[in-house]
Structures are given as structure tokens and as C-alpha cells.
Amino acid sequence: MAAVSVSRSAGRTRPTLRLDILVLGLAVALLAYLALVPLGMLFLGSVSESGTLFEGGFTLRHFQRVVTDPSALELLSASFLYSAGAALLAFAIGTAMAWVVERSDVPVRNLWYGLALVPLIIPGIVHTIGWVFLLSPEIGWINAPLKALFGFSLPVYSLPGMVWVQGLHDAPFAFVLMGAALRTMDPSLEEAAAAARANPLQTLRRISLPLLLPASAGVLLILFVRTLESFEVPAIIGLPGRVFVYTSRIYLSLNQYPPNFGLAAAFATTLLGISVIALATHRRLTRRSEAYATVTGKAYRPRRVELGRWRWVAIAVLVLYAFGGVFLPIIVLFYSSFLRVYVVPSPESLGTLTLSNYAFILTDDTTLRALGNSALLGVTTATVVVLFTSVIAWLTVRSKTPGRGILDFMAFVPIAIPGIVLGISLIWVYFTVPIRIYGTLWILLVAYVTRFMPYGMRSLSAGLIQIHRELEEAAQAAGARWWPTFRRITLPLLRPVLLATWIYVFIISLRELSSGILLYSSQSVVLAIRIFDLREAGQYTAIAALSMILIVSLVLLVAVLQRFGGRTVRAS
């Protein structure tokens, strides 16, 4: 009896085993098409003689220019200084805030936590333009009075200006990561040091800092890569100040006349190389810090340092950051959105407030098209990413299908591809293969899905891991086969995560600029790109209005996400 049922079920499992291998094979092929083919084409493009693949032989002259061009060293050093500077600034602010919020007895902790996360919602381009409004040499809110009173102004269009704006924007990201590192450190490790009669300074130096070192190095590297890949600040602040970094240089090579695709590809390959090396190093570092993790299964009740009189200093610093780093750029945009022409606020200007910018935004054909495109693209991207990555995540986390390691790895490859590099790679792909989607929403969809897949993957595999395997096994023991188990047990349990992931991908799609900037046409324009274009046309007050609309819709979306997802948004 037992033998019969075993052989019967064995007979049944064989075809399903083949099916999941087939699905896995298809997924690997699709991932290879999305992530590896573009990179291959990019590399071929960078060594192509004629500017068309498979014609006219190969050349190294583009790489030669990347290395020997008189500006090459300048480009490398500016990229490095910008990335390292902004990473350090963001790390310093984020770590200080994380320590105060996680480890001290500062009051109203939840408020600071919420405030620190707000900038994560603000699109990079909006934040950057807000700072331009504040620090514009002649008419910025900060610079105009400085100039009137002291005769000098802070140079925003400069390397320090870039570092400042990008560093402030990434600080919440550092806050989230360092906060997690502080939270997951077993406080009894520090208590044990005190019990071993180490004074607080010795505990900090010999226990706390060494324990946080791998995490800190990892966070710094991630910040470095994020800055290196960033496009908004280099384009909006760097280009007017003639400070060039890799991303803006790639953009320029394609926007000059005639565009130099080969050179842009060579720069993109170089940027990709740096990014991959940094991320590989990061992977090694986090492996090591995971080896440090001691699992106790006990909930940590963190020990909070009593600040005493210092609490006012802490509060002052937090308020200063919340105001300067978070609200000031938004306030200036909010105010400017009611101005016909951008001016420093004065009693007279208060009298001229107008809704004409909003009227313009809501009647301008291109802007309305951008709104519609963004919404359509966001919905489609989020749906495709969630559907696709839930299958991949299930295969890698739950199944025993051979080759799932490759799948897991490939789904994460796009994380190393800077947006602008993905953009130029896709140009090469769709100029070569006979699929005519360049300039349509389809190519943006391909770019977005590729770019955001790792986020969906990370979120869904984490969600799946949290669903104990025994819950599914109990369903099988109760007689359910694969599909009923998946539909009635796994999916309902995973639903909050699926929803949160969908909204999250939707949000980051709305904010995305760098991968689309090389791929769009007037028909496939999206919101972030529209803001970028309006800026080139000098319509600053219209940008302010559009930014406000974008911010309000994003904040509403995050509120929905918080409500349904029950967890805070992670940084992109």
C-alpha cells in the first residue's frame, strides 16, 4: 500500500520537475536577454570601428581616449572626489542620526525616524533643483542675502556644491543602513565589555567600533557607488559648473554634435567596471560581517545612552537637518510654484503670487503626456516586475531546481549597472537587433524592468524566506499539490509583501531619470524627464509646480504603502 502510493507520487513528480526546469531555463534566458545582452553589446560598441556592430572591424581608440585624453585624469579624479565626498558626508550625517535615534534617549524617537525618511521619497531631480533655487549664485534664497550683506556667495555650481547636495540626499539612506547595523548588534556584547570592567571609551574603541567596522565599510561603498551612478546632480549642478564626472560625460558624448556612440560606450564600460569592482568588494565585506552575526533568537532591548544636558544639542542637530536637509528645498519649491518669475521672497513678491504655473502644467500637452506615460509605465513596470520576480524568487528560495543559484545571481546583475549605462547599452541593442522600439514606451519599460528587478527580487525573496517552509509542507501533508499549496497558502501569506513590492517599484519608476534620459522621445516623455527638459528651457517656476505635484502624489503613495505594506520604504 505504502509502496504503491510512493511509486505513484514519484511518477507524478517527474513531469513537474521538468516543468520547473523549463521555467527556470526560460527565466535564465530572459534575464540574460535583459541584463547580459545589453552589456555585451555595450562592450562591442565600445570597440567598434564604424559605430555599427559587426561592421568595419574593431578598434581600441575609444578606450585610448578614455585613458589618454588630457581631461581623462580630471574626469577620474572629479568622479572619485565627488563620489567619495558625497559618500562621506552622507555617512557622517546618517550615522550620527542613526546613533542618536537608535542608541540614545532622545525624545520623540518616531518623529525623527519619520523625518529622516522623508527625503527617500523626494526624487533626486526635485531635491537637486530645490538646492539650485537655494544656492543659485545671484538669486538663491541663501546666496542673495549673503551677496547683499557680505559680497560673496556660496558656489553651488562646483565640486563642493555637488558633494553637498548629493550627500544630503543620500544621508537618509545611510541612516537606514547604519540604523539597521546598530539595531542588529547584540547589546549584551557591549554589556559584557562593561561587566569585564571596560569603561565606556574602552568599550567603544575595542568592541562597538570594531563590530560596526564591516557594516560601515559596506555602507560607505554602497554610498560611493550610488553617487558614482547618480545623474541628476552631475547634470544639473556639474555641467553648468563645468565639473564633469562619468555619468555626465556619457550624456555629453551623446548630446554633442555629432554624437559619439563609441566614446560614450567606452566611458560607460569604464564606469560599469568601477561599479562592479566596488559592488564585488561590498559583497565580500558583507559576507564577513554576516560571519560576525551571532544568532540568539532573543529580541534585543537596546541600551540607550542617557544624553542628559546633551539632549538639547542632539535635538538641535536633528532639527537643523530636518529643516535644512529635508524641508528647505521643498519649501523653496512650494513657494516658487506660485511665482510667475523666480525671485527672492519679499513683501512685493508676496503680492504677485499666482496659480498660473499649475494652470500651465495642467494644460501643457507634453506635461500631461508625461503624467500619463509615467502612470502607465509605473503600473506596467510594477506589475511585470512583481509577476516575474515572484516566480524567480520562489524558484530560488523554495524549489530544489538545479541551476537556481545562477538564476539568483542573474536577477541581481542589474544592480551593478548604472542607469545611464543601461540606457546607452539599450541604444546599442535596439539599433542592432531588428526590434524597432527605440523612442517608444516599450524601450523604457525594458529599461525599468531590468533596472528594478533586483529590488523586487530582494523584497520578495526576503518575504518568502519569512514564510516558514513547514507552512507549505503542512499543506502538502494535508494532501495539497503544488498549485493549491501555492495559491491557498503561499500567495495569501505573501500578499502584503507582493503589494508593498508593487507600490515600491511603482514609486521608484515615477522617480527614475537616468536610464530613460537617453531613450525617450517627445512621445514617450515621462515626469522626471519633463522636469529635466523644462529646466533646459528655463521654466523654473513651472518645474516647481510640477515638482510639488510629484511630491504630493509620491507622499500619498508612500502613505498607502505604509498602511498596506506595514513597513518603511527602503531606499532605491
Place this chain on the structure above:
Amino acid sequence: MTTLKVEGLRKTYQTGRGGVAAVQDISFTVEEGRFYTLLGPSGCGKTTTLRCVAGLERPEGGTIVLGGATWVGPGRFVPTHDRDIGMVFQSYAIWPHLTVFENVAFPLRVARTKRSKAEVASAVGEALALVGLEGLESRAAPQLSGGQQQRLALARALVGRPKLLLLDEPLSNLDAKLRERMRIELRELQRRLGITTIYVTHDQGEALFMSHRVAVMHGGVIVQEGTPKDIYNDPATGFVADFVGSATFLAGPLAADGVHALGGIVRSRAVDGLEVGAKALLVLRPESIVVRPAPAGRTNEFTGTLRQAAFLGDHLDCVIEIESTLVRAYAHPSTPLVRGQTVAVEFPEDHCVAIADDGWRPRALTREQAD
């Protein structure tokens, strides 16, 4: 003299809904060289008490004095690192970035009195030998097994020769066999070193096995303190009787020569101060009850129906229903008993003590409160 005196200790925690008293007015004394256990269920305040002694929590009131040194008193709070203690944490708190050697050497390296390299090495070697970890000095700490981490934590707590050793549920993360072995080793080590020790646990077996004295805690107060024998044989309250060991409770009004229960009077003595007619509780330990297939004509003998008899090797674990009360008793493993048969049950009078009934009922045999 390294006697520890704790007096009037109070500690409340702030929660979202106001303060919760974790420890209310606790006093106890640990004599020099004694092994003193705080025993109780989770949330009873035992760990909070230990952390106050360690200086990891700041009590709102009370005094803590070790020997001549006042650690906690009015306007005085000595930080942890200035208290002469060694501590083993429940999670062991082995520093993952240091080797076995460096973990143990740490208390010596941060000590005010500087030691030479050779002195540190010999002290570390000695401490590791004490716990049986010789030869693992250069091993990275996360590579150790759970049992080895536990020993390492102990070596680290002892290396500085502290006056007071604090142990916070150190055995709770080990598997059963290892736990049994470690409790023997720990007891032997404490007796040999003669170090004043406070041990926190929820495991009554550990507490009875290892301690000179045990304080049973419940709801933030010490409900009974005494030697393991006192606690087991003369529980002060229903809670203590139930928490330490297993017991059947017979509740009823006190008669002149016993307690009204099981449809008659169960003869017993009563604790001082309990008056005839008062609500009384008779605590019966299963091993002191005698079960026979037929009556033998003893006093305090009742007949009942055998509901269960499980063979456990050294005894039969029986549940007997007498007048609709379930009584748990251990019978000799060779007693010929069949489920459903009528049995005679004797409660030897010298094992029966009536205590005041505070309303507490044992969890094991009460169906309604099964959790």
C-alpha cells in the same frame, strides 16, 4: 568579606501605557561563597534584579552593597565597569571579532592594573583550563559550538578573579544532554572556587541542583527564600508548590486533624497560623503518594480509578481519579496496574502539610487553564 546585600530594590519600566513595576521592594543577602539562585517564570523580575546588581539597569530605589563597597544607594550609582563582577549572558555575548584568547584576555587588558604579556597569557591559559577549553586559544570565536561558547563566556567572566559571579540563564540555549553536563561542571567549579554567585533561571531542576539558597520570584517580588530542601518540602504558597516540582492540590476548609477533601478528611498537619475552618490547600508530591492495587487498611487511604499509568523506566506515572479529583502519583514500575481498575491511594501523613489557599491552582492537571 564579599557578602552581597540587596535591600528594598525597586525598578519600573516605562511602556507605552505607563510604568510597569518589574521589581518591587526586593531584599536578599548572598553570603560569601554561596550559590544563590533567583528562580521564577519569565517576567517575574529575576533578570531585572540581576541586571540591577550588574549595574546594567538603574534601580529607582534600594541599596546594593558588596562587602564594604556600596554600589547602589541614595545618590550613588556605581557604573558596571567599576563593579568587581564577572558575568555570563544568556546569549553568551562572545565578541565575534576577537579570538578565543582575546575574548578571555579582554578583562585583563582593560583592567587598571597593567599586566605583562606573560601574566596575561598565563591567566588566560589558567581560565581556559578551568573550563576545559585548552588548545583553542587561536580559534575565531564564531567557530565555536554552543557548548564551547558557553565555556568561553564562563572563562571570560572568571579570568579577572571577580568577587561576584553573575549568571543569566547560562544553560538555557544548550541542548538537554549538554545542559545536564554543564550544570554538574558549573556546580563543581563554583564549589571549588568558592566564588559568591547569583544565578538566574526558570528551570527549577537547575535551581534545586546547584544552589545553596533559592529565592522564588513571582510578579516582581520574592515569594519564598530558603534552601532547596525548604522550598521543595515546605512551599510557602500554592505558586511555589506548583512551580517547584509537580504537585496535586487538594483544596478545602481546614479541620482539626486535616483538610476536608475527597469526600472525607485527609489527615495532615497545618502550617502555623492557619485556623480551623480557613481555606486550606494540601500539597501532595507524586513521589510521596503510595499506590496499591488493593487497600491495605492504612490511615489516609482512599480508593479511586486509575485513569492513566505511563511507564517511565524508574516509575509509573499515574493519574488517579478520586471523587472527581485528578491526583498524580508515582508508583513502583513493577506494580501490576491496569488502566480503569480501582486502586488504593495512601497519602502518608508526615508528607501532608496544609497551607493557606491563595487561590493558585496547578497548571498541569487543570483543564480549563491549559495553555
